[in-house]
Amino acid sequence: MLTSRQVKTSNRGRRSPMQVWKEHKGKYLLILPFAILFLVFTAIPVLTSIVISFTSFNMLEAPTFVGLRNYINLTVNDDVFLIAVKNTLFFALITGPVSYLMCFVFSWLINELSPKVRAVMTLVFYAPSISGNAYMIWKLIFSSDMYGYANAWMMKLGLASEPILFFDTKKYVFPILILVQLWLSLGVSFLAFIAGLQNVDKTLYEAGQIDGIRNRWQELWFITLPSMRPQLLFGAVMQITASLSVSQISLELAGFPSVEYSGHTILTHLHDYGFIRHEMGYASAIATILFFIMVFTNIIVQKVLRRVGA
Template sequence: MQTSRQVKTSNGVRRSPMQVWKEHKGKYLLILPFAILFLVFTIIPVFTSIVISFTSFNMLEPPVFIGLRNYINLTVNDDVFLIAVKNTLFFALITGPISYLMCFVFSWLINELSPKVRAVMTLVFYAPSISGNAYMIWKLIFSSDMYGYANAWLLKLGFISEPILFFDKKEYVFPILVLVQLWLSLGVSFLAFIAGLQNVDKSLYEAGQIDGIRNRWQELWFITLPSMRPQLLFGAVMQITASLSVSQISIELAGFPSVEYSGHTILTHLHDYGFIRHEMGYASAIATVLFFIMVFTNIIVQKVLRRVGA
């Protein structure tokens, strides 16, 4: 019978935690700095937020335990939160899969180029995700006067007779935010996919040709995708997180609050109660709901992706 002080290794030999520590001490020490940072700045804040979500806390007075009142108010009395949930899920449903496919398709195409051209094209596609002036560019394009590029082109081509107030009309706000988010979406996942494609064992393609693979699509499905499964899973997590945590785009482009809350998301609602109203208990409840939505979505997507090429 295995005791609590023994660890069964992959070869079946039982060792004590101290023996495992002595054998892998160097590895544990290497990951220790990241583990401490992850614990202090991720794990502890998440659990602290969950605890605070059951309180009334304004940052000036001690938290007061109120049970499920914050969650009841969110789901029953807060109509704006329900709008934010609808916008966030709809936004994620559109931008999440499309941006994920964009990251893979562009990385797949770029991977076929020569090394120098590949490096340049990677920078070109990745640059928007780290650009600090991205919002300013799009605000200039969709400016509501005749000097905005979109209005100027539409006026010149005769499609409209007067400038369109893009960010003052509900029907334009959401499509523009989707467009901008897709433009910014070729980020870390894009780089991970390129790295994954570079690391696929080339001998697998030769073996695949012997086994009957005859075209690039068969190579993609039976060799490339299964070989890139870790990168695909990582990219899914990153794209889901990005699509569900949109706020800055909406605030910068559509204003805060946006017209008829057309660009309002869960994270902008969190920003409202956390940084403007300083109702930290209520804001923590919003953050907790968003956290579990992300966790649930990631679990589903990863289960689906694990079947790729299986």
């Protein structure tokens, strides 16, 4: 039997689209321009790619439907893809949380400076992101001959007797990529955190001191973090996508293919099939799998973040 309240809600559910439009017209009109552009330039291309992932498509002939074959090949037959997945997850597990923390800690540390000084300090930390492909400088540092900075210093200090071939030695490639990624990590989330910290209600700190907050750390946990939860959620999405989509630095620094696939990631695998072999069906399947890995990671991370400051 329905109670009166349930009747009411079920009535609400049956409202005609016209009624919904009338009630929320202003909101829909504000969203409309974006919605159209989003549909045309994001939603349709993404859905097309997902459809292509069920086909065999070499970009010359029309795609032919192959069902789940791309996905089965990827997960069962493609050993290199499994290496790529392993590398990517391991890479993200380290760089994701560390870079997220770095973004927060640095924005927090420079937050109290005066706006002009803070702007310059922000530029200093953001410099690797603003200077285009500045990460190429690492190629110079880890250059394989004795002129590379790392080799020169190590030989000077007697740590090495001959130059190390950094990008040709399996055990060095991965740690170097992690180092470079961390160096690049103060990007979008960092800027969002700085803006978010500015919006924390300053009076809460004063009130907090009365309420028994004794040090910076309590202030951080009980006031600052809860006050900027939306920015923290934003930053999490950014760091998840960034740390799982590493490819450019691997391609540029470790080369392709990297030695024994040591720098091989899901996206370099995609790059291989998309740009070199032109197998768009297979490449789209890789993108779709990566997409679900990110969505899944995001759900878990958002759950964890809801406990912050609680």
